[in-house]
Amino acid sequence: MKFTYDLKYIAQRLVILVILIQLSGCKSSSGIDFKTIKVSDAGATKATKLLYHDIRKLSKRGIAFGHQDATAYGIGWKHEEQPNLLRSDIKGVAGDFPAVHGYDIGHIELGRPHNLDTVSFDVMKDHIQKLYEKGAIITMSWHLNNPVTDGSSWDKTSAVPAILEDGEQREKYVLWVKRLADFFNSLKDEKGDLIPVVFRPFHEMNGSWFWWGGDNVSPEDYKQLWKDTQQLLKQNNVHSLLFAYSPNTFSCEEEFDKYYPGDEFVDILGVDIYNHSGNEAFTKDVNQNLEMIRKKALLADKPFALTETGNNNFGEDPYWWTQTLYPGIKKSGAAWVLLWRNARSSHYFATYPGEISQKDFKEFAELEEILFLDEVEDITN
Numbered sequence: 001m002k003f004t005y006d007l008k009y010i011a012q013r014l015v016i017l018v019i020l021i022q023l024s025g026c027k028s029s030s031g032i033d034f035k036t037i038k039v040s041d042a043g044a045t046k047a048t049k050l051l052y053h054d055i056r057k058l059s060k061r062g063i064a065f066g067h068q069d070a071t072a073y074g075i076g077w078k079h080e081e082q083p084n085l086l087r088s089d090i091k092g093v094a095g096d097f098p099a100v101h102g103y104d105i106g107h108i109e110l111g112r113p114h115n116l117d118t119v120s121f122d123v124m125k126d127h128i129q130k131l132y133e134k135g136a137i138i139t140m141s142w143h144l145n146n147p148v149t150d151g152s153s154w155d156k157t158s159a160v161p162a163i164l165e166d167g168e169q170r171e172k173y174v175l176w177v178k179r180l181a182d183f184f185n186s187l188k189d190e191k192g193d194l195i196p197v198v199f200r201p202f203h204e205m206n207g208s209w210f211w212w213g214g215d216n217v218s219p220e221d222y223k224q225l226w227k228d229t230q231q232l233l234k235q236n237n238v239h240s241l242l243f244a245y246s247p248n249t250f251s252c253e254e255e256f257d258k259y260y261p262g263d264e265f266v267d268i269l270g271v272d273i274y275n276h277s278g279n280e281a282f283t284k285d286v287n288q289n290l291e292m293i294r295k296k297a298l299l300a301d302k303p304f305a306l307t308e309t310g311n312n313n314f315g316e317d318p319y320w321w322t323q324t325l326y327p328g329i330k331k332s333g334a335a336w337v338l339l340w341r342n343a344r345s346s347h348y349f350a351t352y353p354g355e356i357s358q359k360d361f362k363e364f365a366e367l368e369e370i371l372f373l374d375e376v377e378d379i380t381n
Ligand code: BMA
Pocket: 104, 116, 117, 143, 340, 341, 343
């Protein structure tokens, strides 16, 4: 019968089309009207806009789990020891990779081969590519050196005025941003397309521990630095970034707003909150800060995240995940929560195999609201 033949023919063509799409490895963007997606960079690539779209979409499903340097090293291992293996402490405990992967590009500005925590930029690039292909979201912070003294990020010597236009160290900063730009422009997927990144520069600016924050800078200069850096990146042809603004724990809205460069310069709102002052205070801070940000994000029509967190009371709390962190983030609407790095047994922020809270972490990971790589890839791939 003609009708049956047509259906069979159409079905065959559809199967071929699906196979072709899968083989091409392309991230699915069908039905998305890119003109309606507005991000801080008007010239942002499609993949960057798609990332923004995906982040918003996944925030409606749950909270993506993130970890800093997840595949670069963990407790008792370093990637270099088994270079062919993509390993992660989180995968070791929960059976899956984090959905969000954080990296720090501090020292890229110096043209060095390793970041400030000895992670090789080549390894970082390779892992970013592999993880992005699997559907992971990539975010980057930048613990850059003090451009005036060449000390670290924690060198509080005033430096922002010196790198703004006409400042004494402007030329140096222009070169630093060029190196940063070259790195972003070298992040390519298998097809050679740029990999979009959530960039989170000059974070925790309401504290005074970095040269770009608190007592070490005026809010006006901070905002200028933010905009200037965006401008310099554009001049270097970088169009693959979403910008996240993330102060440290804040006590009122004014504190969050103090350094905020403006809605048109920011894509994602965030906050960094660590468990410094006891579990109860932590849960309360997370609740209150995320609620304040949620309201702002709603007004500004932007997604938001808990951009850094972790339990500083290493090895002392077997139930931190379900009893302290989860009550803080539950139903907050945050797109992700990123745990800081597992550097060593006296400086780790997520769990690892054999660690005291691993059982609780597994329970936390199994919560419907908490999303790992397998649970987001239908959106992000
Ligand atoms: C801090 C610590 C440091 C590290 C820096 C940048 O919180 O973990 O050891 O150098 O972040 O990753």
